[in-house]
Amino acid sequence: MLLNNIVLRNFRNYVDCEVSFSKPVNLIIGGNAQGKTSLLEAIYFLCTAESHRATRDGELIRHNEAGFYLRGTLGNSSNDVMSLEAMKRTRGQFKLKKNGVLQTKRSEWIGQFNAVLFSPESLVLVKGGPAERRRFLDLLISQIDSTYLKNLQKYRLVLRQRNELLKQIRTTFVDAVQLDVWDKLLIAHGAAIIIKRLEIFHQLKAYAMQNHQKLTGGKENLALTYCSTLEESEIGFLETKTETEIAKDFDVALNASRGADLQRGTTLVGPHRDDFLIELENAEARTYGSQGQQRTIALALKLAELELIRTVTGQDPIVLLDDVTSELDYKRTEYLLNVLQNLSAQTFITATHAEPLVHHLNQPNVLTVENAQINHTPETNFK
CATH class of the missing domain: 1.20.1050.90 (RecF/RecN/SMC, N-terminal domain)
Structure with missing residues (x-):
């Protein structure tokens, strides 16, 4: 299944944000500390019920807020739609819901919605x-x-x-x-x-x-x-x-x-x-x-x-690549982009600059992130 959209409320530096993903390849561009990694973390959290950075769920709550909420909608070629929700209050228990039904154990969540994260x-x-x-x-x-x-x-x-x-x-x-x-x-x-x-x-x-x-x-x-x-x-x-x-x-x-x-x-x-x-x-x-x-x-x-x-x-897992080309030389970056281009999986890639990624990827969905606000940017803006 593909992630169609995600809602983030009081998650890390996000206040209230909703973003849709219209294409298999999503290129997320922005400066440091703007929210690129937090977006990938939210997607990964919905898939695995755990963070790759935080040791406690409470660390994911925006400063001085009562809790965080995530909701993602997944769909497939047969028009089947699935809703995933994750929420945690500062003084409450962590909760997971699938299609509105509360899941009793995190372990039951693992393996239903696979994701691979590189960061x-x-x-x-x-x-x-x-x-x-x-x-x-x-x-x-x-x-x-x-x-x-x-x-x-x-x-x-x-x-x-x-x-x-x-x-x-x-x-x-x-x-x-x-x-x-x-x-x-x-x-x-x-x-x-x-x-x-x-x-x-x-x-x-x-x-x-x-x-x-x-x-x-x-x-x-x-x-x-x-x-x-x-x-x-x-x-x-x-x-x-x-x-x-x-x-x-x-x-x-x-x-x-x-x-x-x-x-x-x-x-x-x-x-x-x-x-x-x-x-x-x-x-x-x-x-x-x-x-x-x-x-x-x-x-x-x-x-x-x-x-x-x-x-x-x-089935292909969702692929999340955070700052993937950093510290790779030109040749390694070129080889990597060739590999990414041939992936059939839904892919999310973060970078501080669109070049050279946007020209090596086939019609990516380009998103810009600034101060935890996400906007769609036409690919033609980078040509």
């Missing part, structure tokens, strides 16, 4: 720690597999309980045998998470390497390797194993780590501590890649996410 914050995929890359994988897989999301939620709950018990054993001398019950549950959900991550990572890796080749003109070689705490070395050996075999490996690893877990008061092995290694020309990109190279890798991963969602669901 300056996406660089943490390369520059950040393992938690950022795990979060990327978890959100991606959760959008396309509800069973994975349920296993992930149950695993996190069991992990919290096990860690609490570890602390109690250390301080009050509770019988450590009680860990056996939590270990069985942790292994069951953890093995399911690992096997699904391996399956999706294998596909993601192929798409990311292909996109990276396009973005660099084949001049740089990207390598991605999933790494697990179940083994001291890379997880390549586990790629050929069944879920049952991985569960046995997890059991062995937990038993071997129990002494250290008790000493530290936390669980040291499992998918909650996994990572994937990103290398460029056989060197770790996090340490040795330039800013432009790191940005290109993050973009390749995001484009791979798009292709994977499309392949699995049969």
